[in-house]
Amino acid sequence: MTRLETRIVRVVLLVLLAAPGSTRAPAAAARKVDYNRDIRPILSDNCYACHGPDEKKRKAKLRLDTQDSALANRDVKPAITPRNLKQSGLWHRITTKDPDDLMPPAESHKKLSPHQIALLKQWIEEGATFKGHWSFTAPVMPAVPKVQSAKFKVQSPIDNFIAAKLAEKGPGNSPEASREILIRRVTFDLTGFPPTPAEVDAFLADKSPDAYERVVDRLLKSPRYGEHMARYWLDAARYGDTHGLHLDNERSIWPYRDWVVKAFNDNLPFDQFTVWQLAGDLLPNPTQEQLVATGFNRCNVTTSEGGSINEEFIFRYAVDRAETTAAVWMGLTAGCAVCHDHKFDPITSRDFYSLYSFFHSSADPAMDGNILLTAPILKLTSPEQQKKLDDFDAQLGAIDQRIKAALAKVTYTDPASVTSATPVKRIEAVWVDDDFPAGAKPGLNPDTPALTWVTGKDARVFAGNRAIQRTATGLAQDFFNGITAPFSVPAGGTFYVHAFLDPANPPKAIMVQFHTTTWSHRVVWGDPDAIEYGRKGTPEKQPLGALPKSGEWVRLEFPASKLSLAAGTKIDGVAFTQFGGTVTWDKLGVVAETDPRKDPTESLAVWLKENQGKALNNVPDDVKRLFRSVKPEDRKPAENQRLRDYYFEFVCNATKPAFATLHKEKDPVAKAREEFDKAIPATFIWKDLEKPRESFIMVRGQYNKPGERVVPNTPAFLPPLPKADTTNRLAFARWLVSPEHPLTARVTVNRVWQQFFGTGLVKTANDFGAQGMPPSHPELLDWLAVTFREQSWDTKRFVKMLVMSATYRQDSKATPKLLAADPENLLYGRGPRFRLDAEVIRDTALYVSGLLVPTMGGKGVRPYQPDNIWEPVAYSGSNTKTYKRDTGDALYRRSLYTFYKRTAPPPAMTTFDAPSREQFCVRRERSNTPLQALNLLNDIQYVEAARAFGQRMMKEGGATTGDRIAWAFRFATSRAPTKAELAVLYDTFFGQLASYKASPDAAKKLITFGDSKPDEALDPAELAAYTLVANMLLNLDEAVTKN
Structure with a gap:
């Protein structure tokens, strides 16, 4: 029979089985009706919406999900009267010819089939026995059926249950799969990778009775087992590398x-x-x-x-x-x-x-x-990392003790407390010179080249020992923010900064920006339109004239009022900005004339009064709390001392210079500790x-x-x-x-069974309720659940039991008899055969090609992905707006480690039905589409893998073309090719070889896809031809299917 004829027979059988009035109804009615198997699904699907548990939606005060309500006396007759159809209102309503009385009503768009009506009739006649829902009662260990079958070599009690059901239904079982198929199947199922040819050979050569068991034990010990099993759990856990909503940030x-x-x-x-x-x-x-x-x-x-x-x-x-x-x-x-x-x-x-x-x-x-x-x-600090942090803390603690001693020696007279006239005082505060202030978080735009501090040895410096210099072709910035002690703008203050413009490479414009809570205070010299930030002519961008003279240091001054920076405003960041050219910046600060009695940087009393009740930014949390939440009269002595110490150390013009040396000593240590701590991974936990x-x-x-x-x-x-x-x-x-729990063990073993057999014993793995499908093998499900629990919830032991069973080891060939009797293989009369999951397909391509990097763990990586996948769903402020793929080893990591953006998951995975992980998924859908084939043929990661696989053919596959192709076929499918298959691949290779020898540019283009480089010692045309053969092999149905 041809494949086309087989398909026609299958379709005809399915139509006959599904047809109303077929022999299915009498066959079902011939055996005793079971409430949970036969009746509850009918009532749940057709009746519960109006006559079920939901009291608010219930009609006619009738419940059909409970025996008491269904059998209760009503105005005319009970809904159900056991063994009496005439006295059963339900029977009348489902069989009446009156459309106004017929149930389910027309507006529900549901209609009972003749088979369902026959089942309800038989159930009432047999006594209308109700049972509690099967999954809500605790499982008990059932008796294992005794089976005598020469065809079924029982390996575990699992096989007894399966064989008993097959004997009852009639289709029979399948013989054990070939050894090549067995090792391929179990290696995929336990590690997510195919076996190597060497592993297949070793298994074929091992004639001992426990050869297969030794393979299973080896695979269970592989670290790849944990990676593979974890993937299923992470679907259920809705794991992702982004928040999932709005900006969907990392x-x-x-x-x-x-x-x-x-x-x-x-x-x-x-x-x-x-x-x-x-x-x-x-x-x-x-x-x-x-x-x-x-x-x-x-x-x-x-x-x-x-x-x-x-x-x-x-x-x-x-x-x-x-x-x-x-x-x-x-x-x-x-x-x-x-x-x-x-x-x-x-x-x-x-x-x-x-x-x-x-x-x-x-x-x-x-x-x-x-x-x-x-x-x-x-x-997630290791003991070694904690010791390093402790060392940092010891250093910082020693410096803090010296700061504390210095604070104890401070002598200070508050100008506000002096009754005699205090002369106006000219002050100058240097904010940037030789380094950024304490606690500064530096940054640059663009992020290369790095921030450059030049010294007097290799460039001009205006003051101190070094200055900031940058050469740019467009917009460029060096900036910092987040300093420990923000600058305070004095009354009547004038800012100054020194700039040196290279006469050989002058910029179009230069700008200084100040950060308060935002970057919205800017002054610019030169072409104000060259730098796009801010609205020109406002404090966001105040033009101050032409560029300063080049070739010499120029002091640039501008009043704080020009930028709408009021006295007392806190500045915690400065940006040095330019458009093009080479610019050197040095010594930035502020000068002002001030009355010390009214100046918060001179008078502690004024500082305390001005800040009381305010929510200050950029101060330590305890200082912020004292000002915002604690009234002066309620402060404890220690709290008053804390404010005084902070003022003298960071604010007061008269005292803070005494601490500058200590801060210069402390800041590098604090920064080093911060960087070291930042590198230690952290994770979300529950509390x-x-x-x-x-x-x-x-x-x-x-x-x-x-x-x-x-x-x-x-x-x-x-x-x-x-x-x-x-x-x-x-x-x-x-x-x-x-x-005592009825569900957890059942649900868990069902999902593990689903993982290995393709379909769970309960097909609706996400629904064990009334709308879910009943188990195909209820006794087996309970036996598995109780066994799993009694064996101390040992997952590896349970998995081994499944894959050692004769049921699992059956051949997956669907004979016409098996297909007719059980098209979905719900009786498990043949072995599992279905398309591999998205991650396994990609990982297999990397594995056989030799590109796979087996590093375990760590942050998510970003392999190849088509352009413009993230951008359409991203907000401008998102840090996952633009996909920037990785390079090097990160491109070839296992798919488990691919960065998962919820609003735009990896397209190579979703094409093969991977979920978005925005919500839990305990059962993936499985489709087979043309797009999947196109993906395998044309996606850069598969083309690159094919080239690398082709390269392996040439270097590892043998001396002849036939040997190489046979070696690759065996690696991709775990079996030797037939003569016909080899002939097709042989002809393909030589046809492509001729084509690429005639078009060397096309050959070069094909073999240079991707970041990995081809071996230059290999002939490009020959490698290109082997690449297309490899591409064919990786796209074979057999290569992407578990047989």
Whole structure:
């Protein structure tokens, strides 16, 4: 039979099976009806919307999800009367010819099939037995079926359950897959990479009975196992490298990703894996790892958009965290109860908001600040790094002691306290000379070349030992801000700065800018239009005339009033700006005549009075608090002394010069410590507020409409929390993995089964409720759940059990018989076969090509990506507006480490159905589209990988063309090519070789795609031909499919 004929047979069979009135209804009716398997899905899908758990939407006061209501006496007759169709109102309403009485009503756009009506009829006639929903009762260990089958070599109890169901349904099973397919399948499933030809050869040569088991054990010990397993969990955790909303700026939470990898490699028991993530911070003396694990519920999307309402987003974050936790651990669609009681499951709004209240008191702010690290965070300091920090602190502490001693010796008479006339005083404050002030955060624009300080040895210097010099072709700046002690503008002050313009290369314009809370005070000399900042003729850009004379130092002066800088204004930054040319800057400061009795930089009393009640910027937090929040009469002696010390050290013109030497000694140490500390990674962690927020049922899911108050609790239809003094997240997390819990173990083993077999025993992995599909093998699911729990939640042991089973090891060939009986392979009569996930496809190309860089962990990397993916969805102020791809090794890291921007995820991954990670995903959709093939053929990373693979063919594949192509085919597919396949590839190679020899430029263009360079010793035309062969191999269905 041809492939086309096979497809026609498949379609005809499917049509016959789906046709109304087919033999399916009588066949189903011939066996005893099971409520959970047969009846609940019908009622849930067609009736619960109006006659289900949601009281507010319920019609006719009728519930069909509970036995008491369904069987209760009503005005005419009960909805259901066991064994009596005539006295069952439901039967009348689903079979009547009267369109006004027919159920479901026409406006619901639902209609029962003859098969469904037959099932309901049989159920009523058999006694209309109700059962609790299958997933809401704790699993118990079922008896393992006894199976006698010469065709099915049972390896574990899993196979007994599968074989029993296959025997019941009739299609039979498949033989064990070939050894090549087995090692390829299990290597992909446990590491995310294909086996090497050498690994295949070793397995084929090993004739021992435990050869396959030894392969499995080796793969489970590989660090690649943890990386591969982590990817599935990170989908569920909605892990991303950006905040996800508004600016979608970068966030630093990659240490959580790396912890997940380590947890799988270390085989952390799943119950601990659960507790650490949901409540690691509440464990006694939590370790660094346990705190990092709490990043699970900091992975949700956040915002800092202007106009956002704090209360709304605190509410939304808690909803997300509750919904995600319920889905990931319990398979519940709990989010459906945010606005009203769940329409299909017994989850009330009270249940949801009780669950929500576990997460409602998180200490993270409503607005993320668009910053890399939004508190609470944890610095991941190693013991060696802590020792270095301690050394810095010791140095700084010693200098602080000397500053403290100097402060104790200060003698000061406040001019405001002197009764005799005080003469007007001329003051000069030097703000920049030889270095930026203490605490300055320097910057430059553009970011190259680096800031250049020149000395008298290699350039002119006006004052001191060095000056700032820059040569530019366009706009350029050297600047700083954030200084420890901001400059204070004196009354009547005049600024000055010294500039030297190179006569051989003069600029078009020069500018000085001052930073208060913004960069909005500027003066410019030369062409004011050359520098685009600010509105000309305003304090934002005040033109002060022509450029100063070149070839000599010129003192430039300008009054503070020209820039609308009032007396007392704090300046914490200065920018030296130019357009083109070579400019040297030196000695910037301010001069003024002042009455010391009224000047805050001369009089402590004036300074204290002027700042009282103000929210000062750029001062230490404790000084800011004392001025803003503590009245003078309420200050303690120590607080008054703190203000005096700060004034003498940083503000008072008469005393602060005495501390300049100490600051020059301290500042480099403080800066070095800051830079060292900045390099230590940090991550988001969970922490609760000291005082918990009150939680309420939010009416209709609106953040500002609280209803009844609720306290942390679990859904009422599930087992209660154990009685304890504290009902907190730790108690909740332990409840999830308690023996009595009906869902966690089932949901978890189902997702792991889905990972290896393509489809879960419960196909709807995200919904174990009434709208979800019932398990195809309920006894097997319970056996797996109980086994997993009783084996101490050992994930590696569980995974090994799955891949050692005969069920997993079956051949995946879909025979006509198997296809007709079970087109979706829900009975598992054949091995798993489906397209590989996005990350695995890319990683495989890198791996076989030899380009893969196996470095583990660290910040997300930015490999190749088409232009203009980030830009259309980005705001101008976003630090992820423009995609700047990495170079070197970062281009070839495993896809797990690719930087994930939520609003524009990596297109090479989303093309192959990777999620955006904006919300949890426990089951990826799987599509097969032409775009995917085009991606594999033309995307630069696949073309480059093909060239590198082609290069490996020439250098490692053997001496002849046939050997090389066969070697590459085997690496790409884990099997030897047939003669026909080899002939096609052989002809392709020589056809392309002739073409590229005739077009050497085309050959050169093809083999120079990407950052990695081709081996210049290889013939370009030959390498180009091998590149296209490799490109074909990487695009084979067999290369991107798990067989």
